[in-house]
Amino acid sequence: MDISDNLKTLARKSAGTGLLLIVVAAVTLEATSLIQYFSSQRMLKQEASLRAESELRSTRNQIMDIVDQAEAAVHNSIWITRWCLDYPDSLAVVARRIVEENPSVMGSTIALVPGYNKKLPLFAPYVCRTADGTTELKSLATEEYNYPAQEWFTEPLNYGFGYWSEPYIDEGGGEVLMTTYSVPVMDDAGRVAAVLTADVSLGWLTDLVGNVRVYPDAFSVLVSREGKIMVSPVEELNMHQSIQEFATGAKDTANFNVLADGMLSGKAGNVSLKQSRRERLFVFYAPVEKTGWSMAIAIPDSEIYGEIRRMSMLVTILMLVGLGMLILILRSAAKNQLKVSQLKEKKDRMENELRIGHNIQMSMIPKIFPPFPERKDIDMAATIVPAKEVGGDLYDFYIRDEKLFFCIGDVSGKGVPASLVMAVTRSLFRTVSAHEKSPQRIVTLINESMSDMNENEMFVTFFCGVLDMTTGHLRYCNAGHNPPLVLTDKIEFLPAIPNLPLGILPGMSFQEQEMDLSYDNALFLYTDGVTEAENLTHEQFGEARMQDVLRMRRSSQENLEAMQKAVADFVGAADPSDDLTMLFIHYLNDMQPDETERHLILHNDIQQIPQLADFIETIADEIKLDQGLAMSLNLALEEAVTNVILYAYPEGSDGLVDVEAIMSKDKLKFIISDSGKEFDPTAAPEADITLGVEDRPIGGLGIYLVRNIMDSVSYERTDGKNILSMTKKL
Amino acid sequence: MEVIINKEDSVTTVRLVGRLDTPASQDVAQHFEPLMSDAAGTIVLDCSEMSYISSSGLRIFLSLRKAAASQGGKVIVKSISDDIRQVFMMTGFLNLFEIQ
Numbered sequence: 001m002d003i004s005d006n007l008k009t010l011a012r013k014s015a016g017t018g019l020l021l022i023v024v025a026a027v028t029l030e031a032t033s034l035i036q037y038f039s040s041q042r043m044l045k046q047e048a049s050l051r052a053e054s055e056l057r058s059t060r061n062q063i064m065d066i067v068d069q070a071e072a073a074v075h076n077s078i079w080i081t082r083w084c085l086d087y088p089d090s091l092a093v094v095a096r097r098i099v100e101e102n103p104s105v106m107g108s109t110i111a112l113v114p115g116y117n118k119k120l121p122l123f124a125p126y127v128c129r130t131a132d133g134t135t136e137l138k139s140l141a142t143e144e145y146n147y148p149a150q151e152w153f154t155e156p157l158n159y160g161f162g163y164w165s166e167p168y169i170d171e172g173g174g175e176v177l178m179t180t181y182s183v184p185v186m187d188d189a190g191r192v193a194a195v196l197t198a199d200v201s202l203g204w205l206t207d208l209v210g211n212v213r214v215y216p217d218a219f220s221v222l223v224s225r226e227g228k229i230m231v232s233p234v235e236e237l238n239m240h241q242s243i244q245e246f247a248t249g250a251k252d253t254a255n256f257n258v259l260a261d262g263m264l265s266g267k268a269g270n271v272s273l274k275q276s277r278r279e280r281l282f283v284f285y286a287p288v289e290k291t292g293w294s295m296a297i298a299i300p301d302s303e304i305y306g307e308i309r310r311m312s313m314l315v316t317i318l319m320l321v322g323l324g325m326l327i328l329i330l331r332s333a334a335k336n337q338l339k340v341s342q343l344k345e346k347k348d349r350m351e352n353e354l355r356i357g358h359n360i361q362m363s364m365i366p367k368i369f370p371p372f373p374e375r376k377d378i379d380m381a382a383t384i385v386p387a388k389e390v391g392g393d394l395y396d397f398y399i400r401d402e403k404l405f406f407c408i409g410d411v412s413g414k415g416v417p418a419s420l421v422m423a424v425t426r427s428l429f430r431t432v433s434a435h436e437k438s439p440q441r442i443v444t445l446i447n448e449s450m451s452d453m454n455e456n457e458m459f460v461t462f463f464c465g466v467l468d469m470t471t472g473h474l475r476y477c478n479a480g481h482n483p484p485l486v487l488t489d490k491i492e493f494l495p496a497i498p499n500l501p502l503g504i505l506p507g508m509s510f511q512e513q514e515m516d517l518s519y520d521n522a523l524f525l526y527t528d529g530v531t532e533a534e535n536l537t538h539e540q541f542g543e544a545r546m547q548d549v550l551r552m553r554r555s556s557q558e559n560l561e562a563m564q565k566a567v568a569d570f571v572g573a574a575d576p577s578d579d580l581t582m583l584f585i586h587y588l589n590d591m592q593p594d595e596t597e598r599h600l601i602l603h604n605d606i607q608q609i610p611q612l613a614d615f616i617e618t619i620a621d622e623i624k625l626d627q628g629l630a631m632s633l634n635l636a637l638e639e640a641v642t643n644v645i646l647y648a649y650p651e652g653s654d655g656l657v658d659v660e661a662i663m664s665k666d667k668l669k670f671i672i673s674d675s676g677k678e679f680d681p682t683a684a685p686e687a688d689i690t691l692g693v694e695d696r697p698i699g700g701l702g703i704y705l706v707r708n709i710m711d712s713v714s715y716e717r718t719d720g721k722n723i724l725s726m727t728k729k730l
Numbered sequence: 731m732e733v734i735i736n737k738e739d740s741v742t743t744v745r746l747v748g749r750l751d752t753p754a755s756q757d758v759a760q761h762f763e764p765l766m767s768d769a770a771g772t773i774v775l776d777c778s779e780m781s782y783i784s785s786s787g788l789r790i791f792l793s794l795r796k797a798a799a800s801q802g803g804k805v806i807v808k809s810i811s812d813d814i815r816q817v818f819m820m821t822g823f824l825n826l827f828e829i830q
Binding site: 606607609610613627628631632634635638639642687689690691692693694696698699701702704705708709 | 749751752753756781782784785786788789792793795796799812813816817820821822826
């Protein structure tokens with residue numbers, strides 16, 4: 001129990017350790033993945049910002065190339081314009097040259113400041129590129145256009161240096177996005193004389209900016225100095241709405257305003273715009289110098305973090321799956337451990353029960369040897385060595401009325417079922433033999449009981465014997481058991497009719513046999529565990545070896561030990577295959593050598609009784625008995641003989657009563673036999689001598705006196721004779 | 731066996747001489763028959779000369795004792811030998827009789 005408790009605790013502890021392990025693993029994994037997630041996020045954002053900035057720079061550079069080209073074209077023409085101021089007609093030539101030499105310049109004008117040339121209050125020749133690639137000369141000095149009021153004209157004059165106009169849609173030239181660079185031109189005297197312009201088509205901007213794709217879903221926006229949206233993925237907005245206007249209607253207006261302010265103030269920076277609960281838009285912006293424009297690249301955060309989010313999702317799932325599996329593994333491990341400990345407990349309990357079973361079994365059979373230390377006429381030894389904890393072999397013996405009742409048996413099968421049948425058989429033997437003296441009757445009655453209740457088809461080979469201790473007369477009955485060995489001056493098998501084992505056939509008749517044992521004869525009973533003991537090469541111990549072991553004359557106990565050792569030596573390392581059971585009975589009735597016999601034969605006549613007194617007197621003289629004992633023996637003998645005369649022989653019939661006295665040093669034995677009808681005086685109930693006068697029955701004292709005077713009394717019916725043996729120790 | 735019966739007033743003395751074995755009991759039983767039918771007084775069984783008694787003898791003693799008991803008399807067993815006392819003890823008769 002202690003061990004199993006400890007195991008349980010251990011199982012619980014290990015389950016607890018498992019839980020702790022899970023928690024630690026989970027926390028570690030979670031922390032690692034969080035750290036990884038955030039550091040990756042930071043790195044990704046950094047990378048996105050780097051990529052956006054580099055893209056912004058590259059786009060800006062491309063824009064600046066064109067802008068510079070246009071500016072250079074204009075600036076390079078200032079000196080010739082100044083030179084041509086006095087010859088207004090040549091100004092158109094200058095403008096045409098600007099257009100023709102600069103592919104990005106769609107049109108150019110040189111507009112004179114009103115009043116500079118007295119003859120020409122308004123003068124502005126305009127050369128523009130046509131669809132077929134040639135140039136066309138127009139005049140902007142029209143009433144309705146009123147060029148001195150136009151921004152491209154006023155602004156450079158106001159500022160005094162080059163000015164990039166707000167982009168505009170050129171309605172005349174095919175709805176093209178345009179911007180105009182204009183510079184004031186001074187004459188040699190330093191007076192402002194004209195404004196020289198170049199119209200730069202911004203159609204390429206749409207492609208250039210539109211093609212900026214840092215990430216597949218990222219997009220770029222270009223706004224003008226004033227905030228007008230020049231290029232954006234949304235066509236309707238372009239040149240129609242300003243970023244400030246857009247900001248008011250956008251989500252996350254606050255941050256959008258920051259963005260708008262940042263862009264309009266010509267700075268570089270980045271803003272994060274919240275689009276929805278999960279979506280943000282990272283906007284990186286930078287100014288495009290000279291033009292006053294600002295370009296922004298917007299990247300949805302899902303673009304930046306998409307991969308890492310997918311990865312972290314995957315990691316989380318993997319982690320959860322891993323944790324789940326860890327939990328399952330630990331739980332099943334804990335369960336298994338519990339199961340193992342439960343199995344162990346179960347096994348322990350079963351072993352314990354088997355051990356108890358073994359003890360109960362062993363307590364059923366006599367196992368104190370020598371069993372009858374006070375007796376000189378018998379020397380016995382017996383042993384059972386079960387192959388398993390409990391076995392199906394049995395032996396039993398006891399002495400009643402100077403008769404040794406003994407048996408040996410072997411239940412078919414092994415283990416617990418066999419042991420139960422063994423216990424039943426042994427109980428039946430004791431119960432039945434308490435009233436029966438004939439082995440044949442004992443065996444028959446046990447067989448009846450066992451056949452009746454034998455539902456499990458188990459049977460018992462059984463040998464039962466009854467040895468008359470005084471005469472050495474052995475009666476026995478075999479029920480399918482191995483014939484015992486009888487040791488006289490030689491060793492041979494007791495002639496035993498096999499019969500059927502017990503429990504097979506109800507109503508089966510068994511045959512009884514008999515023989516006489518003399519002083520120093522012996523019986524060796526055994527189960528097939530002895531003869532069929534196998535060594536590693538599956539050779540059997542056999543009957544010959546068994547007989548050999550018994551050739552040396554030894555005490556019963558020594559014989560058994562020698563046999564056990566011989567079997568063990570023979571079997572060697574092989575597993576014991578069957579229970580090993582042996583019973584050795586050494587008959588040592590020492591009356592035989594120096595005994596004297598006296599005979600008296602009486603007729604069945606009460607009047608012959610006084611002859612017994614003379615008979616006893618002779619014996620008393622012979623073995624020097626005192627008078628009191630002689631009188632008691634006389635009394636016992638008279639009662640026994642009277643019984644025979646009165647009950648064994650019906651009145652009027654004629655018969656003899658044989659009285660035999662066998663005298664030895666330490667005992668006197670009477671054997672009274674007759675050929676009358678069966679009469680067993682020992683079967684009479686005991687007289688109750690404590691009863692009062694009124695209750696006291698008149699009869700029943702005879703056999704009572706016999707039992708009280710003699711040390712042992714036994715009756716048997718043999719060959720149609722009643723034989724009563726009585727012994728008195730001297 | 732010799733049975734000598736001497737009746738003085740209400741006391742009947744029965745002297746038993748010899749062995750009271752099974753065949754003797756059959757004679758003694760006949761001698762006892764008149765005593766059994768008139769057992770109201772005191773019956774003294776003088777056993778000083780009785781050397782042996784068997785169970786049939788004991789049976790006669792018991793029958794007499796039962797008759798006396800039913801008639802209000804009593805039976806005194808007198809002068810039994812040690813060996814016979816042993817038999818009386820063995821059979822519980824010491825408790826059934828007044829022994830003198």
